[in-house]
Amino acid sequence: MLCPACRSEDSRVVDSRTVESGSAIRRRRECLTCKTRFTTLERSVLLVTKRSGVTEEFRRDKVIRGVGRACQGLEVSGDDLKILAHDVEQSLRASYGSQVAADDIGLAILEPLRNLNEVAYLRFASVYKSFRSTEDFETEIRALRQRREDAAE
Template sequence: MLCPSCRSEQSRVLDSRTVESGSAIRRRRECSRCGTRFTTLERSILLVTKRNGVTEEFSREKVIRGVGRACQGLDVPEDALKVLAHEVEQSVRATHGAQVAANDVGLAILEPLRKLNEVAYLRFASVYKSFRSADDFENEIQLLRTLEAPDLS
């Protein structure tokens, strides 16, 4: 870790704590040469493997953009999209570790989006699941109604 003042690589850690629900570590450091104190933030990288085999870093912004298109014209606050993207990232990290298939990211988006807004869910699902006809929409709506039905037992 380079000191921001003298560029020395020698520093010691004074304090460490997890942040961002455990997905990052904040470290308070002190340079051994000049005594400057500085903070570093260390994150583990989550890699997404696309269908064509290309691997790229997970991007909350991409999730927000994609879900944002599904929410266009609906009353869904930007903050709710940020929370959803964070939830998706945490869920994917917990179930898949450091590398995940793009398809699994899409699956992880569906449930939180359904809870957020059913119309946005249907829009997203229609693209993600490649709906081809009105029957596909009807089947998905029936599935939503089944999930929403109260348990009378």
């Protein structure tokens, strides 16, 4: 790490703490040459492997946009979408570490979205699961009803 004051590479860590729900580390450093103190932020990167084999960094805004389309016209706030995207990212990190397949992101979205709004869930699932007919919708609706009945017992 280069000192912002003297450009020396020699520094020591004075203090460390996790931030952003554990996805980053904030370090307070002191330059051993000029004694200037500075802060660094180290983020752990979650990589997404697409079907084509291309790898890119996970972006919450893409989750928010995709789920936002499914929530259009429904009473789901922007804050709800941000919380869902954050929860999905944390779940992916816990389950897959630093690299996840794009398909697994869709699977990770389904359950929190079902809990947030069932209509939005059906819209998202219809695209993600490639519904081909009304029977596909009926099957999913029956599963939602069964889940609701099981929870009520």
